[in-house]
Amino acid sequence: MVYLALAVVCSLAIGVIFKLARRVGIDRLGLLTVNYFVAMLLALGIGPDVALDGRASDISLLITVGLVNGVLFVVGFGLYAAAIDRVGLALSAATMRIAVLIPFVASWVIWNExxxxxxxxxxxxxxxxxxxMALPPADPNRRTVAKHPAAMLALLFFVAGITDTTLKVYDEHLADFASRSTYLFVAFAGAFxxxxxxxIGSRRRLLSALSIRTLAGGLALGLLNYGSVEFFLQALAELPGTLVFPVNHVAVLVGGTLLGVLIWKxxxxxxxxxxxxxxxxxxxxLTW
Incomplete structure (x- = not known):
């Protein structure tokens, strides 16, 4: 249960960093870029099983899917950070979790599961x-996080779900010849x-990404980002999936709600x- 608890803590801490980054004026894109550079190095350095054993077509598919996954990582985390600013941590974390519906449907329709x-x-x-969750409050004068933009939550929902579905593509078509650390390296490199x-298109943002605050925040975020994946997979290795999936998703959802309501009001x-x-x-x- 220790690995499962650590996975939940890492996932919640990611949302907290996004929340704090805006308050201290850290550029979000710079934060994400540094984060993925750190995660890329971790994927390369921690995984001793980095090896490829496949045909050129398989390697091309690995690179293509990994790079697409990387772009989705950036877009998804960017939307997550923006949603936290607009509607708060509680609803944003819940939307990210409930997006598990999309890979479930994809597994049913595409892979006949x-x-x-x-x-x-x-x-x-x-x-x-x-x-x-996407409905606005009945009383527009009531103090809320914001007018809940359903379009933003819907976009976050679909991007998060499609991102998880690309991981399913790796599991179904690439896992036999490419190690997990290899795939994560390609995906994180694509995101970086x-x-x-x-x-590069903005000199101001590029300089901001090299600031001490952004580098420190990106380092912390990268460690948490990689840790959330690694601890989750470690939990799956020692506990049944029927326990890990529901406990992880519900704990992050409830934890995000409590943090948002109790700390940020x-x-x-x-x-x-x-x-x-x-x-x-x-x-x-869904996960039982």
Whole structure:
């Protein structure tokens, strides 16, 4: 259970860093770029099993999928940070978690992995939960995190879900000849290069990315980012997936809500609270 607890803590800490970064004026793109550079080095240095054993076509597919995954990493984390600014940590973290619905549907439609009896109602509950979380408060004069932009949450939902689906592509078509650390290195390298390309277009942002605060924040974020993946996989190695998946998703969702409400005083409507409760139920049903 120690690895599972560490995975949850790392995931929650990522949201906290995004929340604090805006308050201290750290450039978000620079933060993400440094983060992925650190994660790329960790993937290269920690994994002793970095090896490729496949045909040229397989290697091309690995590079293509990995780079696409890397771009999605940047876009997804950027949207996550923006959503935290706009609607708060609670709803943003919940949206990221409930996006597990997309790889579930993809596994069903593309890879013929039939859902269980509990997963079918879980999909329906997940859709309802997202709809409630995206609803604006009934009273526009009530103090809230912001006017809840459903479009931003929907975009975050789809990008997060598609990102998880690309990981499924690796598992189904690439894992036999490319190690996990190899794939993560390619994905993190793609994310880093994407960030650098954006930074080059703005001298001010490029200089900001080289500031001590941005470098320190990016280092911390990179360690947490890689740690969340590594600890989660370690937890799966020692505990059954029927325990790891629901506990991880629900713990991050509940933890993000508590942090947002108790520390940053985020105000949620009754519909949002109901959506969060349904999201917890949906995650248990989907991953049981």
């Amino acid at each position: 039939l859902p269980t009896t509990l997963q079918l109602p879980g999909m329906v509950v997940a859709v309802g939960a997202f709809g409630l 290069v994407s960030g650098v390309c954006y930074l 985020e105000m949620l409507s009754r519909s949002n609270w109901l959506g969060l409760a349904l999201a917890c139920l949906a995650l248990v049903l």
